[in-house]
Amino acid sequence: MPSSKALLVLFCITLVLATEPPTSVRHAYSTATPSDYSVTIGSTESPRFTAPTSSSPGTSIFVQPAVLTNASLTPGMNVTVRVFINNVTKLDAWEYKIKADTSVLKAIDADVTPYWETQQSQGKGSYIIQVNATQGTDFVYWVSLRQPNGVIPSLTTNVPFQLGTATFRVLKTTEDTPLHIVTYQEDPHFGTLLYDTSLTFIDYTPQDGAFANLRAPWDLNWDLKVDIVDLAMVGRSFGATSGTPGWDPRADVNSDGKVDIIDLVLIASHFGQTI
Numbered sequence: 001m002p003s004s005k006a007l008l009v010l011f012c013i014t015l016v017l018a019t020e021p022p023t024s025v026r027h028a029y030s031t032a033t034p035s036d037y038s039v040t041i042g043s044t045e046s047p048r049f050t051a052p053t054s055s056s057p058g059t060s061i062f063v064q065p066a067v068l069t070n071a072s073l074t075p076g077m078n079v080t081v082r083v084f085i086n087n088v089t090k091l092d093a094w095e096y097k098i099k100a101d102t103s104v105l106k107a108i109d110a111d112v113t114p115y116w117e118t119q120q121s122q123g124k125g126s127y128i129i130q131v132n133a134t135q136g137t138d139f140v141y142w143v144s145l146r147q148p149n150g151v152i153p154s155l156t157t158n159v160p161f162q163l164g165t166a167t168f169r170v171l172k173t174t175e176d177t178p179l180h181i182v183t184y185q186e187d188p189h190f191g192t193l194l195y196d197t198s199l200t201f202i203d204y205t206p207q208d209g210a211f212a213n214l215r216a217p218w219d220l221n222w223d224l225k226v227d228i229v230d231l232a233m234v235g236r237s238f239g240a241t242s243g244t245p246g247w248d249p250r251a252d253v254n255s256d257g258k259v260d261i262i263d264l265v266l267i268a269s270h271f272g273q274t275i
């Protein structure tokens with residue numbers, strides 16, 4: 001019954017769109033003019049990411065992947081995420097701190113990108129790594145040193161550049177837990193801080209990551225958001241039962257062997273949520 005199916009989907013979409021605000025965009029990327037200062041990464045050509053309309057140009061520091069979903073990452077296994085910076089000019093000294101829920105993820109390690117290790121081996125600065133499993137934090141601190149010729153090493157980039165990594169031990173299953181960038185407002189001394197070569201503070205937009213090793217049934221595509229994509233997936237399998245053409249077990253939200261209005265309603269009732 002394609003017509004009734006379409007009507008049902010349209011009804012639910014209209015219902016949820018009318019009652020829920022759009023979910024926020026996790027990432028904001030934009031371009032900046034690179035400087036000719038000491039170290040320049042990237043180019044003035046097209047960025048690798050499309051800038052969403054809601055963002056403004058500026059420095060961002062973010063966790064990648066933004067959404068790490070993997071059912072095979074069971075308790076006892078390790079999860080490593082990467083920390084990037086983008087759109088920054090003359091970055092000189094920096095520190096970042098990633099915090100996780102200690103009942104789900106235990107901080108066990110952190111590291112800097114080989115770029116910074118090279119800088120250190122050349123005597124241009126040094127880094128410190130602190131891991132506090134009790135507090136669930138990976139903390140990485142870099143300070144550069146003025147060179148004999150007066151040059152202060154710095155980083156200028158308008159494409160994402162990796163600062164380092166943070167590694168956590170998985171303690172239990174979760175539908176969603178954040179990997180949170182602790183800001184300077186939260187921790188003025190050991191939060192995430194960026195300074196340029198004039199020792200001027202660089203403001204930034206932080207973007208947390210998320211980890212899940214268990215899928216919520218109403219998040220069909222497992223992006224930790226319940227949105228139009230999930231509704232559309234039910235729409236494509238609407239009317240199917242286990243084993244029939246079009247059957248997608250993910251679309252059977254309540255696991256009763258058929259994809260019907262109940263599955264749509266379950267998604268609608270969670271619509272707009274981040275898991």
Ligand SMILES: [Ca+2]
Binds near residue numbers: 224227
């Ligand atoms: Ca989803």
Ligand SMILES: [Ca+2]
Binds near residue numbers: 251252255258
């Ligand atoms: Ca069902």
